Amino acid sequence: MADVLAFAELRDGQLGATAREAVGVAATIAESLGGRAHALVLGSPGVSEGANALGTVGAASIRVGEHEALGEYNPEGFVDLVVAHIRAGDYAAVVFGATTLGKDLAPRVAALLDVPLATDVTAVSVDGGTLSITRPVFSGKAFATLQLDATPAIVSIRPNVFQPADRPTEAEVTSFTPDIDPSKWRVRVVGRKAATEGQLDVSEASIIVSGGRGMKDPSNWNLLEGLRSAMGSGTALGASRAVVDAGWRPHGEQVGQTGKTVAPKLYVAVGISGAIQHLAGMRTAKTIVAINRDADAPIFGVADYGIVGDLFEVVPRLTEEIARLKAGD
């Protein structure tokens, strides 16, 4: 019992970064235990085709459940299949991504298996055969290291934290058609809409341009839109709670304690004071830039680089210089 299972999540029908990260962590744990990593994929017919790609990050076997009704996530459709799969194997641990899907699915799986769960994990290690995990608590104001006394140990990993290593593995892909009856589901998705067509979610962006009350008026967001497009693809707009509560921006953009927790490569805070609840959501960004006219604003306490000044003068210049830089690349 040294094998580890990764639940490899699909996004828009594709195996993406989340799936690869989960398999990578499963492989890391399995290696320390002297076992192998396996992956489970659930999706619509045909998803098994590209699934062997998970072999490149260490999956020795990939089991793919294919069914029309699995094209979109539904807890009632997924949870029993995942639990049955785990029960049929012999795993020391099961790894999920701490995405919207993983946060919904993993606790249900843990409750059905009667084992504890550690969510939003940012580090894993194995000492003396026991899995030890680290996760942020109090919105990142502290880190807890825990041991889970049950098998399998269930963890969900924070996105963008674990870079999967190259572990070329000859993966064995097998698919099956589960027996599913959606008419029995007590939860039904009846509508879907993308926040703003074609725009990236803050939780998935590598660069975030975030605006606060200092922007003065929602119409001034054209400035931040300009900076966002100059930065290029992979850039999303974020917001402080003050501007979300004022109805200037949608809640999906809110960063912080009661919004999203983000860890981008670059976070640009424009006209944001840096209240503790805002910092809770973005303090682990790799590089933080603050633009604020108040030299005493707390945001400068966490910013790597700050410019003290009027954002209405600084942002247009920044957009111009970034655009010039990108054009020269």
Place this chain on the structure above:
Amino acid sequence: MNVTVCVKRVPDTEARIRVDASGLAVDPAGLKYDVSPYDAFALEAALRLREASGSGEVRLLTFGDSSAQETLRKGLAMGADSAVLLTGEASLDGLATAKVLAAELSASDSQLFLFGVKAADHDQQQVGPMVAVLTDRPCVTGVSSFEVAAGKAVCQREVEGGSEVVEVDLPAVLCMTKGPNEPRLAALKGIMAAKRKPLEEKPATAVSSRVRLTTLTEPPARAAGRIVGEGPDAVSELVRLLREEANAL
């Protein structure tokens, strides 16, 4: 329709968290506590549902030590009708907490159990869906608002890059995120009324934790940053630093 809202007493979001000398616990000195923010959104949603329908009770449930009475009184002052405190020590094992709550809830006639998506202490994001499994109710997570009609709740659910409309059969469990309605403040009248509302305190069922905390640490302080300069003239230097030093562009 009756609704039960599970609320947790947690350190105020302004709190500075310090690890005590044992290296295993938070130093309680100077900490202020409050209802966990998402639980307050859940309570607000429950109160609005009762107000709109003109009937039903809003009940509060918590598991914690007797200091959680204060949290429940606050919820009662906001407008909840009754409260139950299951006394015991909530651990880092979310499943253990879920079992304690489910033991109380399994006999409940509340059509909705409302939870916060996460409690602002350990950010576990698990107790709601676990209670749903243990009480065999369907569950929707990440709900920003919902409406109830014809034996169903129709929920707005937040997902990466957008939202979903999800229908769930009642009785159900909903895990609430920040919604359109700011939690109300308790008025003086509510605070007075809360003193007379039923608050039952009884011992929680014993459930042992299978999560062992080995260390609790404060994050490394972010190295002090620097002010690159003032006004638009500082932009060129900023861009140079982002490119050459931070490798961020």
